[in-house]
Amino acid sequence: xxxxxxxxxxxxxxxxxxxxxxxxxxxxxxxxxxxxxxxxxxxxxxxxxxxxxxxxxxxxxxxxxxxxxxxxxxxxxxxxxxxxxxxxxxxxxxxxxxxxxxxxxxxxxxxxxxxxxxxxxxxxxxxxxxxxxxxxxxxxxxxxxxxxxxxxxxxxxxxxxxxxxxxxxxxxxxxxxxxxxxxxxxxxxxxxxxxxxxxxxxxxxxxxxxxxxxxxxxxxxxxxxxxxxxxxxxxxxxxxxxxxxxxxxxxxxxxxxxxxxxxxxxxxxxxxxxxxxxxxxxxxxxxxxxxxxxxxxxxxxxxxxxxxxxxxxxxxxxxxxxxxxxxxxxxxxxxxxxxxxxxxxxxxxxxxxxxxxxxxxxxxxxxxxxxxxxxxxxxxxxxxxxxxxxxxxxxxxxxxxxxxxxxxxxxxxxxxxxxxxxxxxxxxxxxxxxxxxxxxxxxxxxxxxxxxxxxxxxxxxxxx
Amino acid sequence: xxxxxxxxxxxxxxxxxxxxxxxxxxxxxxxxxxxxxxxxxxxxxxxxxxxxxxxxxxxxxxxxxxxxxxxxxxxxxxxxxxxxxxxxxxxxxxxxxxxxxxxxxxxxxxxxxxxxxxxxxxxxxxxxxxxxxxxxxxxxxxxxxxxxxxxxxxxxxxxxxxxxxxxxxxxxxxxxxxxxxxxxxxxxxxxxxxxxxxxxxxxxxxxxxxxxxxxxxxxxxxxxxxxxxxxxxxxxxxxxxxxxxxxxxxxxxxxxxxxxxxxxxxxxxxxxxxxxxxxxxxxxxxxxxxxxxxxxxxxxxxxxxxxxxxxxxxxxxxxxxxxxxxxxxxxxxxxxxxxxxxxxxxxxxxxxxxxxxxxxxxxxxxxxxxxxxxxxxxxxxxxx
Numbered sequence: 116x117x118x119x120x121x122x123x124x125x126x127x128x129x130x131x132x133x134x135x136x137x138x139x140x141x142x143x144x145x146x147x148x149x150x151x152x153x154x155x156x157x158x159x160x161x162x163x164x165x166x167x168x169x170x171x172x173x174x175x176x177x178x179x180x181x182x183x184x185x186x187x188x189x190x191x192x193x194x195x196x197x198x199x200x201x202x203x204x205x206x207x208x209x210x211x212x213x214x215x216x217x218x219x220x221x222x223x224x225x226x227x228x229x230x231x232x233x234x235x236x237x238x239x240x241x242x243x244x245x246x247x248x249x250x251x252x253x254x255x256x257x258x259x260x261x262x263x264x265x266x267x268x269x270x271x272x273x274x275x276x277x278x279x280x281x282x283x284x285x286x287x288x289x290x291x292x293x294x295x296x297x298x299x300x301x302x303x304x305x306x307x308x309x310x311x312x313x314x315x316x317x318x319x320x321x322x323x324x325x326x327x328x329x330x331x332x333x334x335x336x337x338x339x340x341x342x343x344x345x346x347x348x349x350x351x352x353x354x355x356x357x358x359x360x361x362x363x364x365x366x367x368x369x370x371x372x373x374x375x376x377x378x379x380x381x382x383x384x385x386x387x388x389x390x391x392x393x394x395x396x397x398x399x400x401x402x403x404x405x406x407x408x409x410x411x412x413x414x415x416x417x418x419x420x421x422x423x424x425x426x427x428x429x430x431x432x433x434x435x436x437x438x439x440x441x442x443x444x445x446x447x448x449x450x451x452x453x454x455x456x457x458x459x460x461x462x463x464x465x466x467x468x469x470x471x472x473x474x475x476x477x478x479x480x481x482x483x484x485x486x487x488x489x490x491x492x493x494x495x496x497x498x499x500x501x502x503x504x505x506x507x508x509x510x511x512x513x514x515x516x517x518x519x520x521x522x523x524x525x526x527x528x529x530x531x532x533x534x535x536x537x538x539x540x541x542x543x544x545x546x547x548x549x550x551x552x553x554x555x556x557x558x559x560x561x562x563x564x565x566x567x568x569x570x571x572x573x574x575x576x577x578x579x
Numbered sequence: 580x581x582x583x584x585x586x587x588x589x590x591x592x593x594x595x596x597x598x599x600x601x602x603x604x605x606x607x608x609x610x611x612x613x614x615x616x617x618x619x620x621x622x623x624x625x626x627x628x629x630x631x632x633x634x635x636x637x638x639x640x641x642x643x644x645x646x647x648x649x650x651x652x653x654x655x656x657x658x659x660x661x662x663x664x665x666x667x668x669x670x671x672x673x674x675x676x677x678x679x680x681x682x683x684x685x686x687x688x689x690x691x692x693x694x695x696x697x698x699x700x701x702x703x704x705x706x707x708x709x710x711x712x713x714x715x716x717x718x719x720x721x722x723x724x725x726x727x728x729x730x731x732x733x734x735x736x737x738x739x740x741x742x743x744x745x746x747x748x749x750x751x752x753x754x755x756x757x758x759x760x761x762x763x764x765x766x767x768x769x770x771x772x773x774x775x776x777x778x779x780x781x782x783x784x785x786x787x788x789x790x791x792x793x794x795x796x797x798x799x800x801x802x803x804x805x806x807x808x809x810x811x812x813x814x815x816x817x818x819x820x821x822x823x824x825x826x827x828x829x830x831x832x833x834x835x836x837x838x839x840x841x842x843x844x845x846x847x848x849x850x851x852x853x854x855x856x857x858x859x860x861x862x863x864x865x866x867x868x869x870x871x872x873x874x875x876x877x878x879x880x881x882x883x884x885x886x887x888x889x890x891x892x893x894x895x896x897x898x899x900x901x902x903x904x905x906x907x908x909x910x911x912x913x914x915x916x917x918x919x920x921x922x923x924x925x926x927x928x929x930x931x932x933x934x935x936x937x938x939x940x941x942x943x944x945x946x947x948x949x950x951x952x953x954x955x956x957x958x959x960x961x962x963x
Contacts, residue, residue, distance in 0.1 A: 144620070291620075366961045437619045459620070462613050469609030470627040477623035482842035483632050484623050498613040502625025503605060505700060506742025509629060510901040511845060522953055524901065525946075540954045548617075555618045559626055560742075565617035
């Protein structure tokens with residue numbers, strides 16, 4: 116038995132890689148301002164933030180107050196429904212401010228970082244290979260890394276009582292301006308990644324799937340104990356949801372977990388050193404930056420110092436990519452799940468007869484804009500709607516950018532009609548907002564597809 | 580613009596006209612709206628451009644149709660005229676119809692948008708031109724007005740406006756006239772402008788459809804091209820009597836190419852409609868029996884309004900099948916039904932209008948089967 120499975124693995128490695136999964140429907144949006152392949156020191160941020168809105172469905176319970184001293188790894192708040200799940204400070208320093216919004220909901224807890232280097236909570240090193248599941252879960256939860264694992268369906272924090280049928284990791288980013296994996300990780304990170312994989316393997320009875328881009332040199336391809344899959348084709352090939360659909364889709368009643376490589380590296384460091392070391396490399400990119408590049412930062416950093424060198428001032432700063440990211444202020448903070456800051460021009464200008472004679476090229480999948488579609492290779496895309504919201508008229512557009520066997524328009528209509536049974540049958544368990552972001556981008560009627568889907572997911576979750 | 584704007588907003592003295600103002604504002608300028616939630620960038624395409632592309636696609640048949648109206652008129656009175664004279668004559672006939680159609684239709688659309696506090700949808704830009712194109716050249720203007728009003732109110736607004744309608748609005752207008760005023764919409768005398776009393780001897784204003792039908796009921800068992808006053812070439816090129824925009828198969832195909840190249844019209848629907856018509860025609864050829872059965876299948880594609888309907892009417896995304904698989908079935912059945920109605924049903928010489936309307940009604944059913952298939956595939960995964 117053992118022999119045959121090893122033999123099969125050997126055969127695959129001999130041929131270079133397994134079967135390539137070809138993604139045909141989708142769209143690579145090529146924006147000006149990809150990060151240059153140099154890593155700069157981005158540690159000049161003085162304040163950091165942990166932001167509850169980064170975590171869908173979370174009700175936080177604050178565990179510190181303004182003025183408290185914290186170390187890296189000290190709990191800032193916990194999940195009200197499960198107090199073991201901690202959200203911890205990425206740096207040591209002093210709690211500077213708790214920012215609240217509507218109905219006193221906590222938006223941000225800001226930490227003023229020590230200037231004399233980071234001191235860490237000692238959470239205790241551990242070899243995951245010899246540890247049991249419960250102690251691994253507890254350690255990850257205490258370090259504040261449990262929320263890095265997200266559950267499908269719903270894209271929410273995982274319940275440790277569940278045993279997921281598999282865990283999925285996307286090893287590449289296909290989003291506009293997305294960072295290249297080889298810039299994000301070095302050999303030390305790869306070792307931590309491996310430790311992280313060892314820890315994860317205790318959490319599931321199933322496989323850990325790692326998806327890589329076909330015919331691309333990727334540092335993570337050296338990882339062991341994972342089942343590797345190779346994808347080719349345009350965005351959204353790099354989205355973990357698309358990969359799950361093609362590898363082992365989520366059916367009703369099933370649960371799978373997902374995690375990003377950068378968080379897995381942090382989990383690995385935790386087991387190796389006993390520290391919550393949230394340092395990571397991010398890309399700072401976009402057409403409005405004079406020198407887009409990669410930066411070594413710490414999770415939750417303030418981005419202001421990274422985006423000072425702008426071509427012009429009227430910009431939108433996005434934590435994440437332009438399709439799915441969160442709009443932040445110029446002195447805002449990096450989101451927990453983001454390893455990209457995008458800076459693009461705002462588009463709040465009138466364009467005389469712009470629908471008929473566009474005055475500048477814009478990304479599109481429509482052949483009715485032939486210059487933009489066929490001639491222009493890179494875009495300085497702005498935030499203009501290029502139209503207004505209308506009733507659904509056009510058909511067949513979402514399908515062009517939806518590489519799953521899911522009928523996106525019908526799913527959205529089922530959500531609008533609050534038809535729970537139909538939502539379930541049409542595959543709502545398989546998708547989260549980012550999976551339909553391209554549908555939203557291409558929509559002629561300018562529907563807010565991601566928001567509609569989030570409402571549908573929340574409705575499903577509250578009814579189940 | 581910015582100075583005018585406050586007057587039309589809530590509390591301004593013209594606030595009751597705000598939809599109208601919005602419509603004109605967004606016609607002149609792409610607004611400065613920026614993304615708030617979700618994707619920060621949006622595709623350059625919008626509904627206005629989409630609809631305008633369809634209007635452009637109709638230009639070849641419109642311009643040719645105007646020339647042909649003049650050409651047929653001068654032919655009927657035994658005169659020859661220059662291309663320009665023919666065109667000008669047709670322009671004078673067609674322009675009032677177009678103006679009435681747009682005025683009445685857009686007037687009602689604006690009024691409804693105003694009452695409901697909605698934005699004005701761009702859908703009627705297309706319907707407003709499709710209506711004149713599918714009517715005979717001498718149609719009385721009051722009929723155009725009544726039919727347009729019927730199509731917009733009963734065909735569209737009662738269902739909730741653009742995007743919600745079940746039936747193609749332009750065909751709704753045509754079918755309304757067809758049943759309400761058959762005298763103006765059928766027979767051998769309405770398809771050429773001017774008075775039939777002035778026709779020279781030997782001129783026939785009858786369409787191909789009527790001629791082949793009459794021969795069949797007259798007892799002819801085999802088809803002979805001489806039964807038709809127009810050759811296959813004439814019918815393909817379009818210098819024959821008929822509705823303003825329907826006669827030229829060639830220019831309908833030019834429009835189809837434009838619609839497909841710009842990605843606006845569904846090539847699946849256009850191709851499958853033609854295939855469906857040809858297949859049904861070929862089946863009837865094999866059966867034989869009378870002249871209509873015996874008419875070569877390709878004739879069905881070049882006579883009557885087949886090409887016009889397949890390219891400009893069947894492709895309406897709102898009333899067509901909305902799933903990609905469904906589009907193949909939808910188009911194919913339109914083609915099949917068109918030929919069946921033409922050959923089997925003596926009451927309706929033109930089948931494509933009824934076929935498309937019928938398939939408009941059945942499109943949701945087709946989609947429902949496609950959706951069920953998708954659901955079944957998902958369920959089968961669990962058991963597999």
